[in-house]
Amino acid sequence: AQSVSQHNHHVILSEAASLELGCNYSYGGTVNLFWYVQYPGQHLQLLLKYFSGDPLVKGIKGFEAEFIKSKFSFNLRKPSVQWSDTAEYFCAVNDGGGGADGLTFGKGTHLIIQP
Amino acid sequence: EAEVAQSPRYKITEKSQAVAFWCDPISGHATLYWYRQILGQGPELLVQFQDESVVDDSQLPKDRFSAERLKGVDSTLKIQPAELGDSAMYLCASSPGLVSDTQYFGPGTRLTVL
Numbered sequence: 001a002q003s004v005s006q007h008n009h010h011v012i013l014s015e016a017a018s019l020e021l022g023c024n025y026s027y028g029g030t031v032n033l034f035w036y037v038q039y040p041g042q043h044l045q046l047l048l049k050y051f052s053g054d055p056l057v058k059g060i061k062g063f064e065a066e067f068i069k070s071k072f073s074f075n076l077r078k079p080s081v082q083w084s085d086t087a088e089y090f091c092a093v094n095d096g097g098g099g100a101d102g103l104t105f106g107k108g109t110h111l112i113i114q115p
Numbered sequence: 116e117a118e119v120a121q122s123p124r125y126k127i128t129e130k131s132q133a134v135a136f137w138c139d140p141i142s143g144h145a146t147l148y149w150y151r152q153i154l155g156q157g158p159e160l161l162v163q164f165q166d167e168s169v170v171d172d173s174q175l176p177k178d179r180f181s182a183e184r185l186k187g188v189d190s191t192l193k194i195q196p197a198e199l200g201d202s203a204m205y206l207c208a209s210s211p212g213l214v215s216d217t218q219y220f221g222p223g224t225r226l227t228v229l
Contacts, residue, residue, distance in 0.1 A: 004157070036120075036220075039214070043118075043119075043221060043222050043223075044158075044208075044220040044221050046217050046218075048221075049217060081162070088156050090158075091137070092157070098172065100163060100170050100171035101146075101159070101163070102148055102150075102160035102163045102171055103148075103150075103160065103218060104160070105157030105158050105159070106157050107155070107156055107157050108155075108157050
């Protein structure tokens with residue numbers, strides 16, 4: 001079975017600060033990795049995803065994440081956050097082998113950006 | 116931009132009553148998922164459909180939950196009877212159905228069981 005661990009439940013930063021949200025997963029096979037974001041009052045939406053290839057992936061709104069296979073990690077980064085980045089962030093994985101590919105989510109990180 | 120539709124957006128029911136949620140995926144999406152999100156947690160998969168067939172329902176509490184997607188388009192998730200612990204957000208997602216596709220989420224149905 002897969003599991004995902006997000007290290008911080010709540011993070012508070014000032015505008016222009018750098019961001020790194022930790023994500024570790026547990027699974028022995030091939031995985032696909034995702035970061036989803038939920039802005040206040042909105043649906044879950046995809047920030048970025050990793051399936052294969054370059055382990056450094058770039059997503060929307062200046063976010064990026066790096067897949068480090070040896071550490072089972074997929075940390076999310078942004079060099080300079082904005083007030084509009086205030087949201088709930090979820091790391092997720094699924095089986096990259098095809099077939100049943102429901103997502104396994106972490107518990108989420110609530111990010112608050114102070115102006 | 117096409118979206119996943121869900122209804123109702125909010126549902127309040129009493130313990131032991133039956134409730135049903137409806138989901139209409141993005142047009143053409145072959146794969147449909149139901150997730151449950153308890154407050155303060157990440158979503159958890161309940162069931163996955165490929166067209167009208169169930170691919171994975173290993174986490175669906177089958178004594179009280181049922182899901183169907185009869186024509187391979189829209190889907191209904193039912194709880195009978197509802198229990199206090201079922202209070203949660205029920206999310207529907209769809210994907211085109213190719214291997215390792217992005218899942219697109221709907222707005223969810225917030226269920227409160229009294």
